[in-house]
Amino acid sequence: MGEFDQHLLTIITFFPLVTALGLMATSILAKLLGADGLPASLWKPIALASSILTFLLSLRLFAVFDPLETGFQLVEHAPWIPEYGIQYFVGIDGISLLMVLLTTFLMPIILLASWNDISKSLRNYLFFMLSLETGMLGAFVSLNLFQFYVFWEAMLVPMYFIIGVWGGPRRVYAAVKFFLFTMVGSLLMLLAMLVLYYLNFDQTGVLNFDLVAPPGGEMGGLLQTVVPVDGIWWKTQTWLFAAFALAFAIKVPMFPLHTWLPDAHVEAPTSGSVVLAGVLLKMGTYGFLRFAIPLFPSAAVEFTPLMMTLSVIGIVYGSLVAMVQSDIKKLVAYSSVAHLGFVMLGIFALNVHGLTGGVLQMVNHGLSTGALFILVGMLYERRHTRQIADFGGEARPMPVFAACFGVVTMSSIGLPMLNGFVGEFLILVGTFLAAPIFAIIATSGVVLAAAYMLWMFRRVMFGPVDNPENRGLIDLGLREKVVMLSLLIPIIWIGVYPNPLLRRIEPSVIELIRQLEVRRGVVEVETEVAPEVDSEAAPEAEAEPEAKTETAKPDAPDSALPDEAEERL
């Protein structure tokens, strides 16, 4: 691997921030020197070029990523505050790879989509957007818990300002609500992190925040920490999991912690909504996958019924509430609650189908809901209203818009051949294998999704053009077409041929499950004999003939699976 590839992750992560700082620095310098500085007309192109370059770099990442390897790749490790075990430690597996790609892919689109949106203090806006990108990327690639926390909190600030400064009429309320909700969870998580940190210190005698052993390092990371599950009321693992889960569940958001989301979405500018729905919410689900579940496996299993129940409630509740919204953006926001419910359901199915589907659905939701928010933004730009009742018959003046809107709506409904179906289907299969009742209830979300999306689509796009204000609306321009097309291509591509993504997700997911089993086995030896321990103890003998009778998938990932025959998978 070349020198460049070794630092690829760092370059990708910090490139937007460097651009942002550069933009700020030039204008401050210019002010100090009394010069003109960079002309304002160049700011947006520079920001866009930077984000496109970041995306191209992450395509390189996609290319050098080896889907057959299960561990973290492209790892980089450097001391930061080594006395306290705080290191700069980045690396990706299949899950974070997709999240990084999603982030870098959406960012140029967002900048392009909101090209004419922002007029006030453009430079600050671009600064916040780009530093937000660094914050999100940093959180996705961090393998040091402390470093993750820094990025996690760092994301909050730009987002807070984007909503609070460039938002709608109730922007301050929404921004504060967003900030406080997230903060409450974050602080508890910080506390839990410290407890875990000292627990690890007690066991190893070393202060360490690294999640896994760094390359060449001797002792394991936090993932090796034995977190006690016993105790009368102080079950350490349960409480720590609960603290992490709360932080992430707020971010997802899971029912009943979701009320900040509709407010934030409605008030945020289009770009803010897209980042929020497209990437920021994934931070919550990603946190479960990367931290909460692997660190506290027994507690995660213990919490599964609760998490599944909340997810299913989220699906049904989100859909039902979406059905009665009069504001398109609010409708999409509540549909996010439902969709994220699907993701969480898949994750807590804790099997390959569910987890793979969940990760894929994170990407899908980013694409389709992001696209929906952009489309709503386009409507808003033209009509300055988002009330469904103000629209009608838009398909007539805006046929290209209608076509794009139609495809995205169908993707959100989960129509086969478009991306949403693949994720939803895998999630439902996985959930059914784990807990059929939940899957059955969740499947009803499929019906409800069609009801609320089509209801909205019909009211907005079809019917006679009654309102004279809707008559002269201009169809999509070239810029908007480029935006929509670049979103539609992956939407269709994932729907038709999801394999390139699936085979990058699956090994990581299998590794996750394997780790879960091993760690639960280790932890639970004294307290109870979990059924999984048995299957873990003698997997080879009974499972080996199984593998032969199965028609193995023709594709590559199977050959690389660590435990091809593991029964529970």
Added chain:
Amino acid sequence: MVDVGTESDLLRWIPLLPLLVAAYHGISIGVLRRPTVPRVAAIFSCAAVLLSFVLACIALRDLLALPPDSRMLVDDIYTWIGAGIGSRALSAEVSFQLDPLSAVMTLVVTFVGSMIHIYSIGYMEDDHRDDKGTQRFFCYLNLFTFSMLVLVLGDNLVLMFLGWEGVGLCSYLLIGFWYSDSWNAYCGSKAFIVNRIGDFGFLIGLFLLFNALSEIGHPAVSFAGIQAHFDGIVEMTIAVPAWMPFAPEWQLVNVIGLCFFLGACGKSAQIPLYVWLPDAMAGPTPVSALIHAATMVTAGVYMVCRLSFLYAAAPEASAVIAWTGAITALVAATIAITQNDIKKVLAYSTVSQLGYMFLAAGCGGYTAAIFHLGTHAFFKGLLFLAAGAVILAMHHEQDMRKMGGLWRRLRMTRWVFFAGVYAIAGFPPFSGFFSKDEILVAAWASHVPGHTWLYGIGMLTAGLTAFYMFRLWYLTFCGESRVPSDVLSHVKDPNGFVVNPLWVLAFFSVTAGLVGLPQIWGDLIGIEESNSLANFLKPVFAAGEPHHIAHSTEYWMAFWAVAIALSGTALAWLLYIKKPGVPDRIAATLSGLYRTLLNKYYIDELYDAVIVRPLVVFSDRVLYRIVDAGVIDGIGANGTAYGIRAVAANGLKYAQSGLAQNYIFFMIVGAVAIVGYLLR
């Protein structure tokens, strides 16, 4: 074991050709905004479907060249969705298979499809609405053909579901084709959402099946794989709570069968999900013919037949299918006799005929179901298209009360229309006679509880069918003309694009019955193995054929079927030709019954009042306003905020009293507590 079948790269092109043309249309109108000349666009579409038909014929030839027991062509392209390993490996391939059942369906879809495509050229040229778009129309139509072909050619349930949803999407798009009319758009959404309820059943059935198969270590979603390991799950049961019916356990295959049947109910418009089909008539008439008569709505029947091995092992589920089919057939027929819109009559007739097919499938007469599916595609497609010709001639008038006496004006349409009416009414030797007879025989001979009743309902429906079809015929073509004279003078046969496909379909409506000529008639004219359709399909439906009954009984049944059709016809003649005032008087006397029928038993209103509106009100008032805004936000979030502020304002501020003795007191208390803890 799993029969792999013979490789054939040809198959993929059958669905792919229409898709490519649809994509071309979509890109040129949706992205580039450079529409092709309408006639050229239409010719592309027709050529694609015709070519698919030719390919299907070639594939059929290849299929027939194989020995009867291994007639299976496969075309495996790539893995679509794959996840999991070991006994839970899910692998949904994009892979097509052509066995006799798929072959029949493919031929019907591509052949009737091409006729309707050609017809559409003429029909859509007459479209003068402001939201017209020939290329958009053909784009949807081709996309539909693609989806339908995927549905019938897919070799696994997931791919079938792709087609299943694809046809639903196209149905949605085409019903609401003239979207500037809110009603059309409403009908489209209704169709999609009601179908989604069915899809819910489909998905649950799929999950149950996959789960069960993975429990026995043979996960599969392909039909061949499911069938190969099906024996292992026949005996499985699901434990259910005691308060549920038939507790404590349900047989798994019955549950799976019922779930899939719910899907079929949605797509094929059976009770309780039939409500969308009559409204679907809001779409252009070629759409009604192609999607809502000949092909898409038969997808449910196809699915039941495709899973015949499952239903053969699930007697209770089969009985439910048979009874649902029979009741739907009867109910829809009773509604049809009161409708005045020419397309509505045909729509209810379609629901009724689909009920017939399910009656057959539920009774184990899968061949009969497919036979009727095929003949129905011809004569109902024909009837819709001919009705479309009438509607064109009448300048988009669909109310039969404003027609009459068109016999003299539509000199070509009348013949083809009559062929369709004659065929559906079930008079020999037209196709409907043979296929309907097969179904009645299957019902009679089956072991479904109450099968004689099923036969009776079938016979009654046959009489009603003859009655309402001839009612339609008399009201439209015979008697005094009720057409305004200024319109009447312009009424003439439409152009060649419209009329020529009608002749082709009429020819097949008359003769298609010979493909599946029952043996009793073959014996009469001395042909052995006369039922070539049944022989062709035999390997697919190895299980669950009904027992044979004596030939003399079959002759009697045929006789009675003709007799009841004749009496239906005679009654229609009596009421609408001989004494045209009588129907109104009957309607006046039995006004309650009449209005119930006219308003379709108020099912739509019932669903609206019982399901839709309460759900919306509940979501709005309770979930959104009370739970979301009131409890979570009001009490939870904002309440906490106010609470903290209140505590700070009313309590904590007194702690900050500024009195040194207070501070010292608290310091000492704190110090004691700490020391106490350390010394514990």
